[in-house]
Amino acid sequence: AWLKHQVGGFKDKDGFESEVVRHVETTLARSMFNCDESAAYSAAALAFRDRLILEWNRTQQRQTYADSKRVYYLSLEFLMGRALDNAMLNIGQKDVARAGLAELGFRIEDVIEQEHDAALGNGGLGRLAACFLDSLASLNYPAWGYGLRYRYGIFKQEIIDGYQVEVPDYWLDFNPWEFPRHDIAVDIQFYGNVVKSTDESGKTIATWEGGETVKAVAYDMPIPGYATSTTNNLRLWSSKAASGEFDFQKFNSGEYESSVADQQRAETISAVLYPNDNLDRGKELRLKQQYFWVAASLYDIIRRFKKSKRPWEEFPDQVAIQLNDTHPTLAIVELQRILTDLEGLEWDEAWNIVTNTFGYTNHTVLPEALEKWSVPLIQHLLPRHLQIIYDINLEFLQTVERQFPNDRDILGRVSIIEETQPKMIRMAHLAIVGSHKVNGVAELHSDLIKTTIFKDFVEVFGPDKFTNVTNGITPRRWLHQANPRLSGLIAAKTGGHEFLSDLTLLNKLELHVDDKAFRKEWAEIKYANKVRLAKHIKATNGVTVNPSSLFDVQVKRIHEYKRQQMNIFGAIHRYLSLKAMTPEERKKQQPRVSIFGGKAAPGYWMAKQIIHLINNVGAVVNNDKDIGDLLKVIFIEDYNVSKAEMIIPASDLSEHISTAGTEASGTSNMKFVLNGGLIIGTCDGANIEITREIGENNIFLFGNLAEDVEDLRHTHTYGKHTVDPDLARVFEAIESGTFGNQEDFAGMITAVREHGDYYLVSDDFRSYLETHALVDEAYRDQEGWITKCITSVARMGFFSSDRCINEYAEEIWNVEPLKVDDE
Numbered sequence: 160a161w162l163k164h165q166v167g168g169f170k171d172k173d174g175f176e177s178e179v180v181r182h183v184e185t186t187l188a189r190s191m192f193n194c195d196e197s198a199a200y201s202a203a204a205l206a207f208r209d210r211l212i213l214e215w216n217r218t219q220q221r222q223t224y225a226d227s228k229r230v231y232y233l234s235l236e237f238l239m240g241r242a243l244d245n246a247m248l249n250i251g252q253k254d255v256a257r258a259g260l261a262e263l264g265f266r267i268e269d270v271i272e273q274e275h276d277a278a279l280g281n282g283g284l285g286r287l288a289a290c291f292l293d294s295l296a297s298l299n300y301p302a303w304g305y306g307l308r309y310r311y312g313i314f315k316q317e318i319i320d321g322y323q324v325e326v327p328d329y330w331l332d333f334n335p336w337e338f339p340r341h342d343i344a345v346d347i348q349f350y351g352n353v354v355k356s357t358d359e360s361g362k363t364i365a366t367w368e369g370g371e372t373v374k375a376v377a378y379d380m381p382i383p384g385y386a387t388s389t390t391n392n393l394r395l396w397s398s399k400a401a402s403g404e405f406d407f408q409k410f411n412s413g414e415y416e417s418s419v420a421d422q423q424r425a426e427t428i429s430a431v432l433y434p435n436d437n438l439d440r441g442k443e444l445r446l447k448q449q450y451f452w453v454a455a456s457l458y459d460i461i462r463r464f465k466k467s468k469r470p471w472e473e474f475p476d477q478v479a480i481q482l483n484d485t486h487p488t489l490a491i492v493e494l495q496r497i498l499t500d501l502e503g504l505e506w507d508e509a510w511n512i513v514t515n516t517f518g519y520t521n522h523t524v525l526p527e528a529l530e531k532w533s534v535p536l537i538q539h540l541l542p543r544h545l546q547i548i549y550d551i552n553l554e555f556l557q558t559v560e561r562q563f564p565n566d567r568d569i570l571g572r573v574s575i576i577e578e579t580q581p582k583m584i585r586m587a588h589l590a591i592v593g594s595h596k597v598n599g600v601a602e603l604h605s606d607l608i609k610t611t612i613f614k615d616f617v618e619v620f621g622p623d624k625f626t627n628v629t630n631g632i633t634p635r636r637w638l639h640q641a642n643p644r645l646s647g648l649i650a651a652k653t654g655g656h657e658f659l660s661d662l663t664l665l666n667k668l669e670l671h672v673d674d675k676a677f678r679k680e681w682a683e684i685k686y687a688n689k690v691r692l693a694k695h696i697k698a699t700n701g702v703t704v705n706p707s708s709l710f711d712v713q714v715k716r717i718h719e720y721k722r723q724q725m726n727i728f729g730a731i732h733r734y735l736s737l738k739a740m741t742p743e744e745r746k747k748q749q750p751r752v753s754i755f756g757g758k759a760a761p762g763y764w765m766a767k768q769i770i771h772l773i774n775n776v777g778a779v780v781n782n783d784k785d786i787g788d789l790l791k792v793i794f795i796e797d798y799n800v801s802k803a804e805m806i807i808p809a810s811d812l813s814e815h816i817s818t819a820g821t822e823a824s825g826t827s828n829m830k831f832v833l834n835g836g837l838i839i840g841t842c843d844g845a846n847i848e849i850t851r852e853i854g855e856n857n858i859f860l861f862g863n864l865a866e867d868v869e870d871l872r873h874t875h876t877y878g879k880h881t882v883d884p885d886l887a888r889v890f891e892a893i894e895s896g897t898f899g900n901q902e903d904f905a906g907m908i909t910a911v912r913e914h915g916d917y918y919l920v921s922d923d924f925r926s927y928l929e930t931h932a933l934v935d936e937a938y939r940d941q942e943g944w945i946t947k948c949i950t951s952v953a954r955m956g957f958f959s960s961d962r963c964i965n966e967y968a969e970e971i972w973n974v975e976p977l978k979v980d981d982e
């Protein structure tokens with residue numbers, strides 16, 4: 160009822176109900192008498208999908224007719240989560256669906272739970288892409304997402320005997336949200352060789368010949384905007400064997416096996432998402448994925464551009480392409496190849512178009528995450544592209560040489576080619592040279608890239624090429640959907656649900672911070688969310704946790720730089736301290752539940768050790784009669800978007816404790832605060848801007864600063880580093896076998912004590928413990944705590960992905976929203 164615009168929805172609950180029944184009986188070919196929750200989900204999803212697709216068609220017509228500039232967001236990851244709840248909310252008909260499903264005998268929450276997450280991403284980068292799609296549609300930007308349709312998304316995590324076990328995530332069994340477009344298929348070439356010839360005018364012509372062809376088939380997912388009829392498209396490419404005569408001949412001549420093998424080889428390209436987060440492994444199949452996706456997407460973008468028969472020079476006025484990290488950087492080379500080799504443009508003319516088209520977003524400064532591809536590999540897979548990369552580099556280095564005639568060293572530092580054995584292509588350098596704007600994802604991060612990894616490029620291109628766009632999150636999913644009661648309470652106090660479209664309206668809450676009834680309800684909602692999480696923990700971990708305890712949560716990918724090891728060392732320290740106390744002293748302590756969740760990359764041995772230690776500590780602490788409710792340690796298995804929607808609203812305190820200067824932004828920090836939780840964190844990434852917005856009294860900051868990290872590392876003596884005495888006691892407990900076989904955790908201790916403590920766990924440990932003590936004290940004053948929470952939520956308006964997308968649109972893409980008639 161609070162939506163301004165009702166998208167072509169159902170007339171009423173009966174209208175919805177009859178659509179559900181129709182889908183159960185015809186599409187699913189079942190009787191209503193054996194319609195279970197899963198069938199009810201399928202039918203409800205199909206009913207909503209029908210509405211979406213009508214809006215999708217209208218949106219496409221409108222955008223085609225207007226023919227204004229479009230944005231293309233190229234991302235190898237889209238961590239979408241569930242779609243039904245989101246579709247109901249954005250269309251504005253969840254109440255209708257709730258009532259209709261109730262009449263059929265279902266609770267809407269149970270039906271929503273049936274859906275399998277679309278988990279086509281690893282973590283922050285993929286979820287950011289999903290939030291951006293939501294904001295682009297909600298703000299009526301003509302925009303497309305382009306990605307890969309992996310058959311297997313990020314693996315499912317099982318915890319067996321305390322260890323992570325990976326299980327494949329086959330998610331396509333029944334997926335009503337995708338539309339196969341068998342008519343939209345592109346042939347993609349690999350391998351082969353380049354033949355050079357001269358035309359009549361004496362110009363050299365390069366032709367890429369031979370090799371293999373694989374077919375890219377489009378699958379579309381509608382992306383509904385919130386409270387608008389704009390429904391954009393996410394186009395995902397799936398690989399298939401290019402059906403050629405050759406295969407057929409093979410088949411007919413009895414070579415069944417090898418013709419099937421060819422088909423499987425082709426389908427392997429889009430088979431599985433690489434599960435590494437922040438680690439580049441340089442695998443050939445990954446490079447194949449990148450080129451396959453980039454080439455298909457560009458073909459599609461160019462086909463759309465050509466419809467309006469404009470001259471090539473207008474391409475950047477019609478098309479903005481954003482590169483989500485360096486993963487799609489080959490698009491720069493591919494567009495240059497198409498314009499010069501296939502369309503016959505002069506090099507400079509083409510390059511001008513290319514650089515005005517692309518923008519590049521950097522998401523990490525970790526050296527091991529910066530992509531490099533070996534020259535021999537690219538030579539083999541993409542021979543023409545390698546030549547073009549060399550030509551781009553030559554032109555670039557010549558201009559640098561003219562600019563800095565007395566500085567020979569700079570050439571080696573900025574070169575796209577790294578002169579190692581074998582030579583490597585530095586994808587970030589290529590992305591910078593081929594884009595008109597480069598952005599970081601939080602202020603500190605954007606400053607850091609300008610002064611460290613990309614310093615020389617600031618000299619070459621000037622500072623204006625580099626900018627910041629601080630990340631954001633969609634309040635639709637991360638407030639209204641995840642925490643409907645809090646969203647309702649906020650609506651009651653701010654004059655309706657308008658804040659979901661303009662998050663700065665949250666500031667009205669500050670007027671009510673002293674309102675007794677409001678505060679009481681606020682506290683009740685948090686408690687209810689904690690009860691819900693406690694039930695989940697009981698059901699999955701078999702551990703009873705007291706919802707009145709302080710819930711202390713760290714959920715994110717497991718990585719040494721994110722320092723889950725410091726968190727579990729802190730929990731061990733708390734356990735040892737409690738054990739050393741008299742029963743009287745113990746009674747004065749603040750009860751806590753230490754909650755962890757997150758996946759380790761399958762090959763990341765240290766991250767797996769961390770998970771194992773957390774589980775072993777839980778097994779000891781949770782069964783210790785001396786401790787009882789004073790401390791529980793919980794590892795929630797298979798952290799994903801849907802679990803996040805349950806966990807985040809239940810947190811009192813969340814941990815964002817990366818070594819300063821390593822976490823580019825973080826986005827869950829924003830989600831936790833928006834849901835009325837406080838943060839313990841380092842001065843890193845977006846924590847700094849969160850502090851600026853909510854005030855330093857409302858956040859628990861600790862630890863060394865980014866500017867001091869380098870020097871501190873130098874003070875650590877490799878081989879024998881004196882660790883903080885409290886941490887040393889924790890190590891002693893682990894080494895004496897308190898938490899199982901000490902050898903299982905030797906690596907984690909050695910990293911600190913012997914291997915230089917690269918992530919400064921020991922340096923930050925004291926202030927980490929002291930700050931946790933401050934948290935306990937603050938939590939004991941429940942009224943003061945609630946004031947901090949309400950005040951913080953009121954000041955979180957800045958972190959909407961709507962603000963973020965508007966900044967990209969104005970400063971990088973130069974695109975305008977396409978107004979929808981009668982809205």
Ligand code: 26W
Pocket residue numbers: 281282283284285287435436437438439440484522523528529530600630822823824825826844
């Ligand atoms: C080549 C392997 C690889 C895979 C993924 C390298 C790097 C990545 C991503 C860039 C890692 C990632 O997700 N980075 C996160 O991006 C978020 C969105 O900007 C930030 O909030 C996180 O701080 C950053 O770690």
